Amino acid sequence: xxxxxxxxxxxxxxxxxxxxxxxxxxxxxxxxxxxxxxxxxxxxxxxxxxxxxxxxxxxxxxxxxxxxxxxxxxxxxxxxxxxxxxxxxxxxxxxxxxxxxxxxxxxxxxxxxxxxxxxxxxxxxxxxxxxxxxxxxxxxxxxxxxxxxxxxxxxxxxxxxxxxxxxxxxxxxxxxxxxxxxxxxxxxxxxxxxxxxxxxxxxxxxxxxxxxxxxxxxxxxxxxxxxxxxxxxxxxxxxxxxxxxxxxxxxxxxxxxxxxxxxxxxxxxxxxxxxxxxxxxxxxxxxxxxxxxxxxxxxxxxxxxxxxxxxxxxxxxxxxxxxxxxxxxxxxxxxxxxxxxxxxxxxxxxxxxxxxxxxxxxxxxxxxxxxxxxxxxxxxxxxxxxxxxxxxxxxxxxxxxxxxxxxxxxxxxxxxxxxxxxxxxxxxxxxxxxxxxxxxxxxxxxxxxxxxxxxxxxxxxxxxxxxxxxxxxxxxxxxxxxxxxxxxxxxxxxxxxxxxxxxxxxxxxxxxxxxxxxxxxxxxxxxxxxxxxxxxxxxxxxxxxxxxxxxxxxxxxxxxxxxxxxxxxxxxxxxxxxxxxxxxxxxxxxxxxxxxxxxxxxxxxxxxxxxxxxxxxxxxxxxxxxxxxxxxxxxxxxxxxxxxxxxxxxxxxxxxxxxxxxxxxxxxxxxxxxxxxxxxxxxxx
Numbered sequence: 001x002x003x004x005x006x007x008x009x010x011x012x013x014x015x016x017x018x019x020x021x022x023x024x025x026x027x028x029x030x031x032x033x034x035x036x037x038x039x040x041x042x043x044x045x046x047x048x049x050x051x052x053x054x055x056x057x058x059x060x061x062x063x064x065x066x067x068x069x070x071x072x073x074x075x076x077x078x079x080x081x082x083x084x085x086x087x088x089x090x091x092x093x094x095x096x097x098x099x100x101x102x103x104x105x106x107x108x109x110x111x112x113x114x115x116x117x118x119x120x121x122x123x124x125x126x127x128x129x130x131x132x133x134x135x136x137x138x139x140x141x142x143x144x145x146x147x148x149x150x151x152x153x154x155x156x157x158x159x160x161x162x163x164x165x166x167x168x169x170x171x172x173x174x175x176x177x178x179x180x181x182x183x184x185x186x187x188x189x190x191x192x193x194x195x196x197x198x199x200x201x202x203x204x205x206x207x208x209x210x211x212x213x214x215x216x217x218x219x220x221x222x223x224x225x226x227x228x229x230x231x232x233x234x235x236x237x238x239x240x241x242x243x244x245x246x247x248x249x250x251x252x253x254x255x256x257x258x259x260x261x262x263x264x265x266x267x268x269x270x271x272x273x274x275x276x277x278x279x280x281x282x283x284x285x286x287x288x289x290x291x292x293x294x295x296x297x298x299x300x301x302x303x304x305x306x307x308x309x310x311x312x313x314x315x316x317x318x319x320x321x322x323x324x325x326x327x328x329x330x331x332x333x334x335x336x337x338x339x340x341x342x343x344x345x346x347x348x349x350x351x352x353x354x355x356x357x358x359x360x361x362x363x364x365x366x367x368x369x370x371x372x373x374x375x376x377x378x379x380x381x382x383x384x385x386x387x388x389x390x391x392x393x394x395x396x397x398x399x400x401x402x403x404x405x406x407x408x409x410x411x412x413x414x415x416x417x418x419x420x421x422x423x424x425x426x427x428x429x430x431x432x433x434x435x436x437x438x439x440x441x442x443x444x445x446x447x448x449x450x451x452x453x454x455x456x457x458x459x460x461x462x463x464x465x466x467x468x469x470x471x472x473x474x475x476x477x478x479x480x481x482x483x484x485x486x487x488x489x490x491x492x493x494x495x496x497x498x499x500x501x502x503x504x505x506x507x508x509x510x511x512x513x514x515x516x517x518x519x520x521x522x523x524x525x526x527x528x529x530x531x532x533x534x535x536x537x538x539x540x541x542x543x544x545x546x547x548x549x550x551x552x553x554x555x556x557x558x559x560x561x562x563x564x565x566x567x568x569x570x571x572x573x574x575x576x577x578x579x580x581x582x583x584x585x586x587x588x589x590x591x592x593x594x595x596x597x598x599x600x601x602x603x604x605x606x607x608x609x610x611x612x613x614x615x616x617x618x619x620x621x622x623x624x625x626x627x628x629x630x631x632x633x634x635x636x637x638x639x640x641x642x643x644x645x646x647x648x649x650x651x652x653x654x655x656x657x658x659x660x661x662x663x664x665x666x667x668x669x670x671x672x673x674x675x676x677x678x679x680x681x682x683x684x685x
């Protein structure tokens with residue numbers, strides 16, 4: 001810092017100072033020092049209000065005697081980044097005009113002095129608030145609109161389809177926010193000239209949309225959204241509907257209610273998905289955090305939903321029959337907590353449902369079902385240490401025979417799963433594995449099979465960031481090795497009369513070695529699969545696949561890739577075997593940087609399986625794709641980018657067993673693409 005004269009001079013000793021006098025003098029000295037330090041450098045206030053706008057200049061004045069006498073240099077830093085080269089030096093100080101609009105919020109601005117001898121002095125520090133206006137804290141729009149016009153200029157006979165095709169799309173995100181409120185939107189647009197390729201039978205459509213508003217602790221969302229997290233009664237996927245909620249003052253709680261479509265739909269005509277009585281569900285969720293600290297946290301949640309879902313009546317002989325309407329409701333309770341320095345996770349969930357399986361008013365009453373799940377994960381390794389980082393977990397889940405939820409209709413019912421899993425990491429090594437047992441037909445209904453599935457998996461991998469010290473291994477390159485073993489056994493404990501029994505056993509082993517060195521990458525792998533059928537319904541077989549591939553990255557403009565795989569399958573009891581060769585070649589080139597680029601790919605598949613007992617094959621498929629991309633104009637700011645693409649595709653299929661099945665086809669296209677970036681107020685730094 002600059003050298004300043006003493007704030008006070010010693011006074012003659014007359015009497016001892018009282019504590020109040022010492023406190024007052026100390027406060028005056030600190031106040032004086034703060035005032036003098038503020039005089040070193042000063043940030044001029046905004047010309048508009050008490051805040052700065054995203055592109056408003058920042059003007060800094062520097063006192064003449066503020067610089068230290070030692071040699072050095074000044075540095076203007078914005079959010080930790082040196083922007084001195086972008087600032088204008090004036091006689092009285094600095095003027096910085098943001099090259100890109102500053103993001104709304106608070107930014108840190110510093111004026112620093114770095115001496116040649118290593119000393120560092122802060123001459124000024126300011127916290128700068130950026131916003132659009134007094135009532136509007138931030139406003140931004142980001143996205144891109146795309147349009148592709150394609151014309152087929154050459155083709156072989158029998159290709160069919162339209163020669164001209166127009167297809168467009170886009171994604172837009174926007175947000176407006178004030179001090180206590182936020183409005184946001186998320187839109188996906190699609191457009192095609194062929195109605196047969198359109199979604200929801202519209203050439204131009206809003207495929208997906210979401211509108212969300214927040215005020216203090218309340219929110220309202222419309223459109224496609226994730227209503228709640230995944231659970232036994234929710235698949236966690238996005239659905240279209242309306243939801244609202246609020247933060248509660250008790251235990252950091254939240255409450256939400258929603259109404260959404262039961263069977264997902266797309267397109268603007270579908271609206272909010274709440275106007276169809278027979279395809280709609282209503283629900284609500286309460287969440288509380290009664291315990292939350294650095295070492296422990298506990299969440300309690302409960303949810304309930306009810307509604308209807310319609311689907312075609314596949315059992316009817318009348319194609320115009322009315323769809324079946326199923327009615328159901330479900331609820332769940334969840335406890336999820338982290339304990340013992342967050343090293344132990346415990347998650348418990350209980351759910352129940354009532355579902356009308358045969359459809360409303362079809363003669364059978366709704367069936368009640370229950371489900372539960374439990375998860376225990378132990379993760380004792382302290383972060384930041386070099387010790388073995390390991391994790392061990394146990395999971396159990398039971399889905400009752402009649403359990404079904406409108407929001408998780410594809411969950412496997414009538415099954416019980418028990419699973420143990422682990423993973424570990426040490427230096428350059430990783431290990432993982434699991435063992436699971438699944439049982440079906442929990443009620444042991446003798447009309448259906450009672451089966452058990454056992455599955456296991458073990459894997460390890462090694463990755464080295466450096467070249468090995470061994471000279472021979474150094475020639476191979478920087479290594480990555482992986483080994484995976486797995487197996488599945490499916491066996492019936494009971495098989496009803498007239499049904500085929502399940503008695504299958506599969507095993508799989510896979511070993512892969514990959515290497516990279518400078519501009520070359522290559523890998524080799526082998527995997528071995530076995531299938532054993534204890535019922536002799538299908539023959540046992542063994543499949544061994546050997547794979548080799550390599551990539552040569554000549555420079556940033558040219559790269560090549562070549563691959564080969566041999567799949568050899570044997571049937572021991574029949575003394576038969578089949579072979580399949582797969583070849584591939586890819587090349588990419590940039591002829592003029594940022595302007596002209598091309599790509600070429602070719603593949604060859606050969607199958608020699610004339611003796612296959614199930615599906616005899618003896619054929620060869622050759623495919624070829626080539627593209628030449630000419631970038632006429634780069635997208636910049638609000639100016640669209642334009643690309644011209646010439647593409648050729650050829651597919652040659654030759655069937656050596658049935659010659660009439662052979663096909664040789666080709667197509668050539670000229671395509672014009674345009675990309676329009678949409679951004680306001682500009683690209684954020």
